[in-house]
Amino acid sequence: MSERIPAGGPFRASTGMHDSLNLEHLAEAKSLLYTYCPGAFCKGYLPRLLKAAELVARARIYDLSYSESYAGIDRGVLDLYSNLVSLYAEYIAGALITYGEHVVIRAKQPFSLDGVVVEPGEILPLPLNRGFGLVLAGLAEPVRETAIKLPGND
Structure with missing residues (x-):
């Protein structure tokens, strides 16, 4: 599941290997979200997905906010x-x-x-x-x- 989270997931983010966030990442994330939610699996999937995405977001903000060369949609x-x-x-x-x-x-x-x-x-x-x-x-x-x-x- 880690690699399906936008921009490379928590493993890549924790090692500083950030992919450039693009519309394909977001479309894939939405596709997975709509696959599992609503439904019984969603109850366990959504909190884990949001926590992992929060960790990725924190790492991306810390690592990329001062990078002048980064040009993702974010x-x-x-x-x-x-x-x-x-x-x-x-x-x-x-x-x-x-x-x-x-x-x-x-x-x-x-x-x-x-x-x-x-x-x-x-x-x-x-x-x-x-x-x-x-x-x-x-x-x-x-x-x-x-x-x-x-x-x-x-």
């Missing part, structure tokens, strides 16, 4: 992870303006937040998960500490 997911790590590193380093436990962001695009439309240029403090989510979605940018913006700190 490249965007890996880029999202890399961007999250970079943003989180800035937060940990104290480079982002915070308000209490919240991160301060500036809207780049209009978006609705709790029924209120936020316009480009507006600045607001948000919990990390919401603020980072908007930044990663490209709707906002983090507001950086003033010391970073001073001349000579390029």
